[in-house]
């Protein structure tokens with residue numbers, strides 16, 4: 001018996017849903033036109049008690065880079081339950097229904113607390129690194145940056161030029177969410193009341209000699225004057241440069257900002273190349289934490305839509321307590337040109353839970369991480385090493401944006 005009902009949201013419930021999520025996360029939701037246009041009511045669920053909304057979850061229609069491909073992924077957000085209705089199973093009912101209904105083969109989210117989502121079969125697939133760089137110690141690159149190569153872009157220029165760079169980065173690295181035109185407009189908004197004492201956002205672009213933009217950084221500054229002198233802060237919000245010359249120049253510029261003492265960046269990959277460009281990587285003061293959580297909702301489709309590092313043939317036995325059709329054995333055959341996966345009666349080579357399949361799906365976590373604790377079982381000797389080699393991707397996943 002429950003004292004609440006779960007149903008799909010209606011178009012006129014955007015404001016109520018936004019406010020409820022704000023209340024759950026303890027911030028005042030501000031509503032604007034872009035947010036309203038981006039609301040997808042048929043992809044939002046609400047829990048109601050006596051007609052009043054007391055819980056919500058939403059799935060956004062976006063794509064995601066996975067090893068060797070860019071695929072549709074339900075981007076789950078706005079999970080919140082009114083404080084008066086917590087620990088009665090409201091979130092469990094919302095998330096369970098959402099996972100059974102989403103048409104995509106994978107769902108992803110950022111968790112407010114890491115302890116919440118493992119029980120629903122989400123695994124921490126991308127680890128992110130936050131930097132608090134000591135600019136006096138870091139030893140940045142000292143290339144000669146061609147005069148005129150770096151320049152500030154207007155928002156209109158950015159809307160025209162930046163999307164292609166993000167798409168190129170998606171081809172290079174798993175874990176990156178695609179953005180629609182509307183999402184780009186939302187992303188580049190710079191509301192004064194959200195700056196928290198920092199300057200307005202600067203969009204810094206790197207151009208080659210023909211004027212083509214090869215990379216960009218979104219950053220802000222904060223003045224901080226101590227008795228000992230200037231100790232300003234540089235906050236990098238995003239840096240996207242699929243081209244290595246642009247990447248080096250943008251980092252060099254940001255790491256050598258006049259009056260700067262500290263630089264913060266929240267979205268570095270575990271293998272972020274800037275670590276090799278500075279003379280003292282420890283001065284980056286790296287802190288690793290879970291960023292993107294991934295849930296496989298359709299095992300054969302999900303396994304078929306990513307690529308593998310080497311040709312591979314394996315039977316995986318998957319257990320899933322929420323989605324019945326994911327339970328059982330699946331044969332995965334991948335060669336240099338194609339990937340095929342289907343249900344099989346053959347005996348399993350490896351057994352794993354849907355959570356650990358999610359954690360290893362982006363190729364950044366090793367299957368072998370989970371065997372010492374008994375979470376992945378090897379039935380055929382050698383299968384673990386071979387599958388680990390096929391699943392692990394040469395470039396670590398990273399999520400560039402909390403959604």
Ligand SMILES: CC(C)(COP(=O)(O)OP(=O)(O)OC[C@H]1O[C@@H](n2cnc3c(N)ncnc32)[C@H](O)[C@@H]1OP(=O)(O)O)[C@@H](O)C(=O)NCCC(=O)NCCS
Nearest residue numbers: 024025079080081086087088089090091092111112115116
């Ligand atoms: C997190 C939240 C959505 C949980 O909602 P809820 O309806 O209370 O969750 P449920 O009753 O379905 O709990 C299911 C299980 O998750 C556990 N759980 C819930 N919130 C948790 C938390 N923050 N940390 C760890 N475990 C949590 C419950 O203890 C319960 O465990 P059990 O089945 O072993 O008893 C709600 O507390 C909330 O709105 N929090 C603030 C906003 C937030 O953090 N949202 C998540 C954004 S990513």
